[in-house]
Amino acid sequence: MNKVQATIITIGDELLIGQVIDTNSAFIAQELNKIGIQVLQRIAIADDEQAIFKTLNNAFNDSEIILLTGGLGPTADDITKPTLCKYFGGEMIVHQPTLDFVQYLFENVFKKPMIERNTKQAEVPSSCQVIMNEKGTAPAMLFEKNNKICIAMPGVPFEMKWIIREKVIPLLQEKFITGFIEHKTLLTAGIGESFLAEHIIDWEKNLPANLKLAYLPKFGMIRLRLSGYGNNKEELHNSIQTEFEKLKHLVKKYLVVDEDVPIELAIAQLLQKHSKTLVLAESCTGGLIASAFTNHAGASNIFNGGVVCYSNFSKNKILQVPNEILNTVGAVSKETVELLAANVLQLLNSDYAIAVSGIMGPDGGTQEKPVGFVWIAVANKKEIRAKSFQFRYDRERNMQHTMVTALNMLRELIVSDCEK
Amino acid sequence: MNKVQATIITIGDELLIGQVIDTNSAFIAQELNKIGIQVLQRIAIADDEQAIFKTLNNAFNDSEIILLTGGLGPTADDITKPTLCKYFGGEMIVHQPTLDFVQYLFENVFKKPMIERNTKQAEVPSSCQVIMNEKGTAPAMLFEKNNKICIAMPGVPFEMKWIIREKVIPLLQEKFITGFIEHKTLLTAGIGESFLAEHIIDWEKNLPANLKLAYLPKFGMIRLRLSGYGNNKEELHNSIQTEFEKLKHLVKKYLVVDEDVPIELAIAQLLQKHSKTLVLAESCTGGLIASAFTNHAGASNIFNGGVVCYSNFSKNKILQVPNEILNTVGAVSKETVELLAANVLQLLNSDYAIAVSGIMGPDGGTQEKPVGFVWIAVANKKEIRAKSFQFRYDRERNMQHTMVTALNMLRELIVSDCEK
Numbered sequence: 118m119n120k121v122q123a124t125i126i127t128i129g130d131e132l133l134i135g136q137v138i139d140t141n142s143a144f145i146a147q148e149l150n151k152i153g154i155q156v157l158q159r160i161a162i163a164d165d166e167q168a169i170f171k172t173l174n175n176a177f178n179d180s181e182i183i184l185l186t187g188g189l190g191p192t193a194d195d196i197t198k199p200t201l202c203k204y205f206g207g208e209m210i211v212h213q214p215t216l217d218f219v220q221y222l223f224e225n226v227f228k229k230p231m232i233e234r235n236t237k238q239a240e241v242p243s244s245c246q247v248i249m250n251e252k253g254t255a256p257a258m259l260f261e262k263n264n265k266i267c268i269a270m271p272g273v274p275f276e277m278k279w280i281i282r283e284k285v286i287p288l289l290q291e292k293f294i295t296g297f298i299e300h301k302t303l304l305t306a307g308i309g310e311s312f313l314a315e316h317i318i319d320w321e322k323n324l325p326a327n328l329k330l331a332y333l334p335k336f337g338m339i340r341l342r343l344s345g346y347g348n349n350k351e352e353l354h355n356s357i358q359t360e361f362e363k364l365k366h367l368v369k370k371y372l373v374v375d376e377d378v379p380i381e382l383a384i385a386q387l388l389q390k391h392s393k394t395l396v397l398a399e400s401c402t403g404g405l406i407a408s409a410f411t412n413h414a415g416a417s418n419i420f421n422g423g424v425v426c427y428s429n430f431s432k433n434k435i436l437q438v439p440n441e442i443l444n445t446v447g448a449v450s451k452e453t454v455e456l457l458a459a460n461v462l463q464l465l466n467s468d469y470a471i472a473v474s475g476i477m478g479p480d481g482g483t484q485e486k487p488v489g490f491v492w493i494a495v496a497n498k499k500e501i502r503a504k505s506f507q508f509r510y511d512r513e514r515n516m517q518h519t520m521v522t523a524l525n526m527l528r529e530l531i532v533s534d535c536e537k
Numbered sequence: 538m539n540k541v542q543a544t545i546i547t548i549g550d551e552l553l554i555g556q557v558i559d560t561n562s563a564f565i566a567q568e569l570n571k572i573g574i575q576v577l578q579r580i581a582i583a584d585d586e587q588a589i590f591k592t593l594n595n596a597f598n599d600s601e602i603i604l605l606t607g608g609l610g611p612t613a614d615d616i617t618k619p620t621l622c623k624y625f626g627g628e629m630i631v632h633q634p635t636l637d638f639v640q641y642l643f644e645n646v647f648k649k650p651m652i653e654r655n656t657k658q659a660e661v662p663s664s665c666q667v668i669m670n671e672k673g674t675a676p677a678m679l680f681e682k683n684n685k686i687c688i689a690m691p692g693v694p695f696e697m698k699w700i701i702r703e704k705v706i707p708l709l710q711e712k713f714i715t716g717f718i719e720h721k722t723l724l725t726a727g728i729g730e731s732f733l734a735e736h737i738i739d740w741e742k743n744l745p746a747n748l749k750l751a752y753l754p755k756f757g758m759i760r761l762r763l764s765g766y767g768n769n770k771e772e773l774h775n776s777i778q779t780e781f782e783k784l785k786h787l788v789k790k791y792l793v794v795d796e797d798v799p800i801e802l803a804i805a806q807l808l809q810k811h812s813k814t815l816v817l818a819e820s821c822t823g824g825l826i827a828s829a830f831t832n833h834a835g836a837s838n839i840f841n842g843g844v845v846c847y848s849n850f851s852k853n854k855i856l857q858v859p860n861e862i863l864n865t866v867g868a869v870s871k872e873t874v875e876l877l878a879a880n881v882l883q884l885l886n887s888d889y890a891i892a893v894s895g896i897m898g899p900d901g902g903t904q905e906k907p908v909g910f911v912w913i914a915v916a917n918k919k920e921i922r923a924k925s926f927q928f929r930y931d932r933e934r935n936m937q938h939t940m941v942t943a944l945n946m947l948r949e950l951i952v953s954d955c956e957k
């Protein structure tokens with residue numbers, strides 16, 4: 118098939134000193150993949166004319182499409198615009214519709230006076246076709262060269278996302294006839310990568326040539342992504358669907374969800390399906406689990422709230438864990454997490470509760486309860502299940518593993534409860 | 538000065554379909570920068586032999602150092618190791634110390650039987666020098682070519698970070714004589730990028746040639762990073778220090794912190810300095826603020842806990858907001874956030890409280906209270922300050938802006954309270 122290939126270039130010194138994590142590239146790659154455009158490479162370079170020239174030259178050799186973000190701001194370190202003007206030719210000119218829009222934004226939205234520097238946002242190379250940015254002051258710009266295209270966009274994720282979705286994707290769909298790509302993803306928990314690979318080896322070996330499996334391990338879960346390429350959309354879909362069903366059957370015991378969604382969203386969907394609600398008592402994860410749920414729109418349908426009981430005082434005051442328990446078996450104990458789960462469930466009159474308490478590190482470990490030791494309880498109105506775990510990572514990873522493990526325990530409880 | 542340049546290559550199909558955000562590159566770039574090695578570019582490519590060959594060829598043209606992560610796992614899509622063997626020559630051989638270590642891990646740590654596939658982890662190209670990985674089963678490998686080096690590491694962040702810090706950095710320091718890089722960073726809030734640039738334009742214009750300023754805007758804050766390069770460590774340090782002091786003075790009014798730390802850590806340090814504690818009542822941010830604080834080791838010194846009062850029921854039941862207020866002026870109101878702040882402060886017997894309630898979107902907005910409308914209160918035992926804001930972004934960004942704004946309000950309260 119005729120694969121259209123793209124290069125994503127992100128420009129900014131901050132990317133090369135590691136001060137900023139590049140999330141733009143991942144978003145752009147996702148959107149391109151959905152319409153069957155393959156991303157060949159993602160390159161991050163400095164705000165540097167020579168680097169931009171060289172990278173553009175290389176990218177034009179490899180790719181039909183170059184998508185570029187960053188360095189379009191109004192400050193002195195933002196050199197992308199004049200550099201593109203030099204590369205593609207022409208001179209800097211004022212783009213009147215953009216100037217009008219910038220003026221409109223300052224008058225009606227920002228309600229601040231405009232300064233000279235803001236006016237500069239409306240200047241573009243005469244060699245480009247302007248793509249209006251309705252979410253900000255810096256417009257996007259399209260350049261053509263040898264029937265290949267380069268689109269430069271601002272690096273602010275909010276603006277870039279809007280431009281990609283509303284402007285760039287429709288434009289690319291129209292300009293490039295592409296084959297089809299389809300991905301199907303599922304999430305497993307409770308089995309290691311090697312063992313999972315061994316478990317499905319015969320199936321994987323016999324996959325049709327246009328299908329490919331990838332293993333994406335993260336925090337004790339493994340995401341399996343089955344990808345296919347083809348010119349016939351329906352054939353591709355049927356082939357990938359058939360193999361995906363076989364895979365689902367093979368990994369049934371470990372299957373969290375058969376979609377590409379995070380585990381907390383899979384659980385929110387499960388709760389919503391059964392019209393159940395969740396509450397939390399988080400000690401060692403300190404709000405991480407609550408935040409994971411509320412990060413998604415519609416969380417209020419299933420999430421009633423919770424207590425971040427980070428201190429013993431809060432465990433006692435809000436969730437009635439007796440001080441004699443906290444002072445004897447301690448905050449990291451079966452007794453404590455069971456009481457936290459039962460009491461937060463009752464306090465907020467809900468269907469399910471999670472409670473966690475542990476030592477996330479780097480400090481606070483003892484011989485008996487070392488860093489990474491955690492008690493997790495999940496509860497409904499009839500049953501409490503509590504288990505201890507020993508993770509062996511750094512603070513962030515211990516927290517993530519605690520969350521994932523707690524969510525998987527909750528999933529098992531809901532399934533045994535509602536889907537038996 | 539003699540700049541040593543590095544290229545970071547990350548390998549994995551998952552990076553090119555955007556399923557995974559590349560955090561490894563940012564970490565590696567930070568660590569290289571600290572020892573004065575400049576990162577020229579970061580490139581993400583697929584698990585594809587041709588792409589790996591081509592990218593290595595290009596990288597060896599540009600850089601003395603190539604650091605490469607990913608694709609070293611035990612599954613079929615991990616082709617980095619045989620590809621490197623083909624590129625650098627030699628044949629695959631078993632590295633006995635690694636095999637011993639893998640066997641040790643399975644027997645004593647994982648406590649699972651080893652399978653054939655795990656044994657493969659101990660195979661390396663005969664052309665490499667093995668760098669032991671004490672945190673996992675896949676070793677790192679060092680290759681030399683024309684006095685330049687390429688180090689391949691596993692992509693699991695936990696393992697890669699350990700290898701970089703413990704093995705790679707000392708090795709690079711020894712092998713490459715490098716100049717010095719120094720960065721000084723400060724954080725501002727409450728002023729836009731253009732206005733800030735205008736405010737410091739004269740100072741910026743007169744910076745010495747070896748110093749450079751970068752603007753890193755994020756969620757209503759702007760981080761200013763002053764970077765310098767030089768061969769004399771002390772001269773460089775003095776010059777950057779002098780200019781940084783001038784900059785601090787210029788932006789005094791907007792200065793959150795004069796270090797490269799996140800705003801919540803700056804506030805935690807401020808609280809700790811004055812031996813004060815914080816509690817939270819989070820409605821619309823749903824645990825985000827608690828999670829930001831507890832993400833950092835030592836949070837328990839200043840953070841007592843909080844309530845994620847995501848439902849009206851929880852606002853009433855735990856934090857005693859009267860139902861008549863919730864049913865009349867509503868959950869998103871001055872009255873509600875003031876009560877939430879005052880009551881959580883008292884309930885958990887602490888020095889400072891933050892309460893937030895708003896509509897984060899995409900749903901739930903009304904004409905009177907549209908998406909992005911939020912009330913924030915900060916309180917100590919004597920005073921409550923409440924303000925409403927109208928953010929105009931998507932859910933994630935509205936939450937982040939709410940957090941940053943609340944934290945900045947808290948900072949102002951603490952400063953006026955403790956540092957007048």
